[in-house]
Amino acid sequence: FWTPPHFWSLSLLMKDDYAKAGVPMLPVVRGETETRRQILLYSVLLYAVSQLPFCAGGFGLIYLAASVGLGALFIYGAYRLMKEATRSAALRLYLFSLAYLAALFAAMVLDARL
Numbered sequence: 001f002w003t004p005p006h007f008w009s010l011s012l013l014m015k016d017d018y019a020k021a022g023v024p025m026l027p028v029v030r031g032e033t034e035t036r037r038q039i040l041l042y043s044v045l046l047y048a049v050s051q052l053p054f055c056a057g058g059f060g061l062i063y064l065a066a067s068v069g070l071g072a073l074f075i076y077g078a079y080r081l082m083k084e085a086t087r088s089a090a091l092r093l094y095l096f097s098l099a100y101l102a103a104l105f106a107a108m109v110l111d112a113r114l
Contacts, residue, residue, distance in 0.1 A: 001046040006097035012090040036082040043078035047071035066107030
């Protein structure tokens with residue numbers, strides 16, 4: 001569930017290149033508005049799915065706090081992208097998605113070791 005919002009935010013930035021090359025990326029075939037809507041949808045799904053390791057007993061409160069906080073920031077970034085519809089908002093979300101994944105993995109390690 002992390003990959004679609006990560007990759008689609010990048011594809012919004014590269015839409016013209018994909019179109020010129022004939023690569024059928026979501027922004028090319030469905031448009032930027034639909035792509036931003038899908039990014040927000042998958043960000044909400046990512047938030048929900050990221051809580052499952054805690055609910056299943058695999059991780060504790062450190063992981064839960066990280067997944068809730070990072071997930072909320074991810075949704076906020078996706079919402080801003082939908083409302084602003086700018087290249088800078090797409091770039092911010094793309095870069096945040098990289099930090100999100102690294103921070104969530106770090107929280108897993110910390111939670112397992114403490």
